[in-house]
Amino acid sequence: MPRPPRADRATRVTIAEVAARAGVSLSTVSRALNGNPTVDPVLAERVKDAAAALDYTASPVARSLVLGRTQTVAVIVPDLGNPTFQAILRGLSHAAGADDYHVLVADSAESVEEERVLAGATRRRTDGVILCAPRLPQDELDRLVGGLRPVVLINRSSGDVPSVRADYGTALAAELGHLHELGHRRIVFLAGAPGSVANAARLEAIAGFVAAHADTVVTEIACGVDFEAGADAGAAVLASGATAALAFNDLVAMGLLSAVQASGCRVPQDLSIVGFDDIPFAQYTTPPLTTAAVPAAELGAQAWARMRELLEGDEPGGPLTVLPELTVRGTTGPAA
Incomplete structure (x- = not known):
């Protein structure tokens, strides 16, 4: 049988028309189109055929009401x-x-x-x-x-x-281990928000690393979580005498990188910088940023x-x- 012309908004096919064509009740149409397993498979197939023939599309609002969900x-x-x-x-x-x-x-x-x-x-x-x-x-x-x-x-x-969740503590310990292998013993950590669980995990990892490496000192500098916070910390990092900086995240690391290079500091010859997250921009900084890639x-x-x-x-x-x-x-x- 030829399919009737597609209904426009003013003449949208209704569920009642589908029910009439399939020869079933409105509730059967509703349950069949929503995949309710209590509908007899033969009836369900008849309803679906009728809906397809009429080019019926369920209203999202009506579907939400039937399912009791907003999707x-x-x-x-x-x-x-x-x-x-x-x-x-x-x-x-x-x-x-x-x-x-x-x-x-x-x-x-x-x-x-x-x-x-x-x-x-x-x-x-x-x-x-x-x-x-x-x-x-x-x-x-x-x-x-x-x-x-x-x-x-x-x-x-x-x-x-x-x-x-991501294991921030273990990953940050790996970053510290990388810096330690390169000979860095004076490191600064640019901390995130004080109440952040992620920041607390980083601080715990730092404490554990320092306890296991008595030759290493990690100094915390209050910072933040964005480019501006990292740039603002540049002077404090350079004044600390540290040879490496570990940033709360890549945004902070990038802000720091920009600020210290503008001051004439060479990275990594004078100062190594490590970020966290591996956001898409990290590999395109100059030089590209060492970081921890979070999936x-x-x-x-x-x-x-x-x-x-x-x-x-x-x-x-x-x-x-x-x-x-x-x-x-x-x-x-x-x-x-």
Whole structure:
């Protein structure tokens, strides 16, 4: 039978027309098109044939009402300006899109209060929350997640909540080991935000390394998480007498690199610099930046995989930890 002309917006085919053509009830059409296994396979096939013949497309709003879902999940990150979080979002949104889900992104702007408010606000409008909240104190995070379920955590953990994370401590220890092998014994660490869990992991790794290497001194310099913070720390780094600088992330390292080179410091001859994350720009600095490569897109994809399992009522995968890989480039060399 020839297919009727495609309906325009004014004459959109309705579910009632599909039901009439298939000779079934409206509820049977709804259940069949939404994959409900209680529908007799013969009837389900008849409904699908009728829908195809009429060129029927379900309204997204109607589908959401039937399923009791928005087909949307919220993702909260601390800084959309950071390419690492952009990569996490890219991996997550591509994976979610393949499962016909949309991603609502919220930026907490490195604020504990915003993390707290956004988590609750976005959960009320979505089917679940994927939370990257590096500032929230652990006890508050533990209380918060109970009201957000289904929830998945990135770079945090809380009870039985599914989580994916990068092992910042082990990777930073590898960076320190690299500098130590090059002869560096006076190192400065440009610290991130004081309340950050990621910063705490770095400080713990530094303490462990120094305890095992009595010949090495690592001095902490309060800094931040962006280009400007790294550039502003340039004078303090040069005045410290250190032969190497370990930055909280690549953005800080790049800001520092620009500032010290503008002051006449040669990198790596006078000062070695190490970043963290391996954002796309890291390999294009002059010289290219030594860093630790975090598989950010994979973290995002794995976070979605666990959220999908929660939404489908399956047992989510266990906690996933990935190890960033030391990537040696041109900003590190033998100690002067």
